[in-house]
Amino acid sequence: MIVKAIEKFMEENDIKQVSLCEKAGLTEHCISLALKGKRKLSIDEYVKICTALNVPYEYFFIKSRRKVNS
Known part of the structure; x- marks a missing residue:
């Protein structure tokens, strides 16, 4: 899953997460729910x-x- 790759990165x-939200201009709630699937x-x-x-x-x-694939 792409979100797992983002989380690992x-x-x-x-x-x-707070830093990513600020830089991306997204809410913590949005990112949190996505990373939790x-x-x-x-x-x-x-x-x-x-970006x-x-x-x-x-x-x-x-x-x-x-x-x-691995």
Whole structure:
């Protein structure tokens, strides 16, 4: 799952949820529910997260596919 790849990236880079929310311009509630798998991220939200984390848009797609295929 893409949100799991985002969560892992945040853990590995010591990025707090509050910090991501501020940088991405999203609410903590939105991010929290998505990371818990209780809601899906919109494409707009995903783009904001990638921009905030300074990663290319395909980064988490690639990471999540590697996990599935390995």
